[in-house]
Amino acid sequence: MSADHADPGRAYAPAVTFAQARAAARAARTAEHGRQVRRTARPRGVFGAIRSRTPLSLQLYGAALEGRLVWRGETEFAVLEPPLGRRPPSGTRGAWLRRADRRWDMLVAFTPPAVMLVLSLAFIPPALAQRGLLVVVIALPVLAACHVAVVMLAMMVNLLWQAVRPVVERGRDHRVSTDELRDEHWSVALCHQARPERAEPLIRQIVGRLAALPEEWGDDRGSLVCVLSGVTTEAMRTAFLTRARHSRLDEQGDGLAFLVSLPRPRPWEPSERDAVSGFLLYVFAGATVVFGEAVLVADFEAEACGNDCAGRPATYWTAVRWLSQRLLLTDPPGLSPQTPQAIVVGWLTSLMAITGVMVAVTAGRWYLAAGRRRRVRLDRELIAMDATTKVLLLVATGVEHEQVKAVVRARTEHAPEVEFRGHHAVFHLGVVSKAAILLARSEAGTTATAGAMLTAQTLIPDLRPDYVILTGICYGLRKGQQRIGDVLVSNQIRVLDLKKIVDGASGPVEIPRGARAEPSVRLLNGCYAVDTVKSHIGVMLSGNTLLNSEEERARLIAAHPDALGGDMEGAGVYAAAAKHRTEWIVIKAISDWGVGKTHRHQPKAARNAAEFVLRLIDLGALDTPAQPDSSR
Numbered sequence: 001m002s003a004d005h006a007d008p009g010r011a012y013a014p015a016v017t018f019a020q021a022r023a024a025a026r027a028a029r030t031a032e033h034g035r036q037v038r039r040t041a042r043p044r045g046v047f048g049a050i051r052s053r054t055p056l057s058l059q060l061y062g063a064a065l066e067g068r069l070v071w072r073g074e075t076e077f078a079v080l081e082p083p084l085g086r087r088p089p090s091g092t093r094g095a096w097l098r099r100a101d102r103r104w105d106m107l108v109a110f111t112p113p114a115v116m117l118v119l120s121l122a123f124i125p126p127a128l129a130q131r132g133l134l135v136v137v138i139a140l141p142v143l144a145a146c147h148v149a150v151v152m153l154a155m156m157v158n159l160l161w162q163a164v165r166p167v168v169e170r171g172r173d174h175r176v177s178t179d180e181l182r183d184e185h186w187s188v189a190l191c192h193q194a195r196p197e198r199a200e201p202l203i204r205q206i207v208g209r210l211a212a213l214p215e216e217w218g219d220d221r222g223s224l225v226c227v228l229s230g231v232t233t234e235a236m237r238t239a240f241l242t243r244a245r246h247s248r249l250d251e252q253g254d255g256l257a258f259l260v261s262l263p264r265p266r267p268w269e270p271s272e273r274d275a276v277s278g279f280l281l282y283v284f285a286g287a288t289v290v291f292g293e294a295v296l297v298a299d300f301e302a303e304a305c306g307n308d309c310a311g312r313p314a315t316y317w318t319a320v321r322w323l324s325q326r327l328l329l330t331d332p333p334g335l336s337p338q339t340p341q342a343i344v345v346g347w348l349t350s351l352m353a354i355t356g357v358m359v360a361v362t363a364g365r366w367y368l369a370a371g372r373r374r375r376v377r378l379d380r381e382l383i384a385m386d387a388t389t390k391v392l393l394l395v396a397t398g399v400e401h402e403q404v405k406a407v408v409r410a411r412t413e414h415a416p417e418v419e420f421r422g423h424h425a426v427f428h429l430g431v432v433s434k435a436a437i438l439l440a441r442s443e444a445g446t447t448a449t450a451g452a453m454l455t456a457q458t459l460i461p462d463l464r465p466d467y468v469i470l471t472g473i474c475y476g477l478r479k480g481q482q483r484i485g486d487v488l489v490s491n492q493i494r495v496l497d498l499k500k501i502v503d504g505a506s507g508p509v510e511i512p513r514g515a516r517a518e519p520s521v522r523l524l525n526g527c528y529a530v531d532t533v534k535s536h537i538g539v540m541l542s543g544n545t546l547l548n549s550e551e552e553r554a555r556l557i558a559a560h561p562d563a564l565g566g567d568m569e570g571a572g573v574y575a576a577a578a579k580h581r582t583e584w585i586v587i588k589a590i591s592d593w594g595v596g597k598t599h600r601h602q603p604k605a606a607r608n609a610a611e612f613v614l615r616l617i618d619l620g621a622l623d624t625p626a627q628p629d630s631s632r
Contacts, residue, residue: 016064023074025056028192031232040229045105048158054101065094070209078206081189089214109151113144117292141296148289149348156355188226199239275366282359293345294319300339327353388434392465396444396569400472403606434623445544446572453572460580466625468577468584471613473605474567476590484601487535487612488565489527490586493517495571496543517574520583526621533608541566547594583626
């Protein structure tokens with residue numbers, strides 16, 4: 001059986017040698033997007049100048065040992081990366097590589113100076129017998145101190161950059177990044193395919209390999225995203241996007257391709273434990289540096305002062321005392337060095353102390369923020385436990401979507417949380433009164449693939465809401481009685497698209513045959529109690545035609561003299577809700593008169609409609625299910 005037709009779900013742990021891993025890493029580095037792939041696979045860590053992951057060859061070899069490598073050769077491979085903190089099954093080979101990979105920046109930062117200090121101590125006995133080795137004993141601690149000083153300086157610069165980055169790069173979204181989503185889900189972190197015609201078999205094998213992983217990896221192995229910036233060729237990126245159920249791209253076209261339906265993504269945020277452990281790690285590193293520098297300072301001063309060393313840190317413990325005081329940017333009373341080398345070491349120690357203050361402030365902010373998030377999360381969970389109904393809000397344009405989120409967030413102080421249900425993104429906006437509010441968007445009209453009818457028909461049985469409200473903007477038909485921004489509430493939806501055309505005495509005659517659907521009585525009666533903005537309750541028209549014609553507007557008024565206005569989505573939402581016996585209503589605000597359309601008044605109209613809907617929910621009108629005996 002060929003590789004292309006083999007069962008993609010079978011257990012597949014290739015026996016890859018380190019030489020093959022090196023060759024594969026070389027192929028990835030020299031590929032079309034090799035430089036970007038290196039930055040993605042080996043991002044810069046907290047120290048700024050040091051990469052946070054091992055070289056590509058070690059990553060590939062470690063993935064092969066753990067069974068996470070999809071291998072079809074040195075020019076066709078992919079690496080599956082588990083969520084952050086997920087450990088491989090017990091007994092898996094390559095545990096040492098995983099530990100090194102996750103702590104690579106720490107190893108590079110502190111292992112060389114530690115080795116230098118140990119070697120310096122080891123050379124002390126032979127140096128007593130052979131004076132020439134004293135140069136080595138002195139040089140190694142100096143190099144160790146310089147290494148640590150450079151690392152700490154790079155860390156300080158990186159912290160400063162992270163603090164000012166949102167201001168310098170204003171307009172970019174720094175809240176949820178690709179790295180944070182990778183930390184939450186299984187991901188294709190690295191993929192190389194030199195032959196575009198073989199892209200689809202490789203993707204099938206990737207998905208199959210994830211399903212074939214041992215159960216000890218966890219129960220959420222159905223979550224899989226592809227990090228597009230970790231894919232080496234443009235053709236392979238296109239193949240992933242074609243296969244994806246959803247994608248999240250930035251301005252450069254990079255981002256994520258969601259290969260399998262995902263649970264709600266949650267961005268990584270530092271915990272209280274992260275804050276404390278990070279600060280303690282810095283303190284430990286600083287103490288190690290001080291004790292190591294004391295050897296250098298004592299040697300410098302003792303060699304320079306000879307027999308008259310009063311008031312100078314010429315012994316180990318006086319040097320420790322002086323360096324400890326330098327952490328406070330001062331010298332102890334009656335104790336100060338005279339040699340230039342010791343003075344430089346002292347200032348480097350003071351610089352480390354200044355950096356430590358910044359680390360302490362950052363760790364404190366992390367700790368306090370983590371505590372606030374924990375309390376807010378608990379409050380939200382308690383409020384959500386009190387929710388008795390679910391309300392699904394549907395919109396059809398971007399301005400409607402943004403206005404609904406802004407209005408509800410101002411009331412709940414709850415940041416929208418996105419969840420992907422099949423092809424649709426559903427936003428959880430929080431709980432108002434006792435109703436959990438969900439928000440989804442369709443395209444304009446009812447008949448498109450992503451139109452209102454198919455969107456509602458997909459989401460209603462999946463989410464099983466108690467109420468469905470179509471909100472947003474519409475056109476008005478009574479210009480003298482209505483104003484821009486007035487809210488229209490439907491007590492009947494008339495479908496315009498269904499009609500019969502017959503020959504009449506003076507030409508074709510249209511006979512309307514569309515449904516005249518009435519919304520939920522509970523929702524309609526609740527709207528009578530809302531007094532936030534001026535509203536009109538009556539008949540609304542709905543059809544797939546975008547009205548922007550004076551002649552057609554006049555014809556509609558003549559054919560439906562009792563109509564208040566109309567839209568393009570109401571008929572589709574009504575049809576889907578009626579099919580599933582879900583309570584529904586259309587609440588929209590006037591943004592134009594069906595002629596001379598512009599976007600000028602759309603934000604105001606969308607906001608008025610959203611405030612009307614929020615007030616309806618806040619009054620408690622939707623706190624109880626309309627169908628208490630329903631299986632929902």
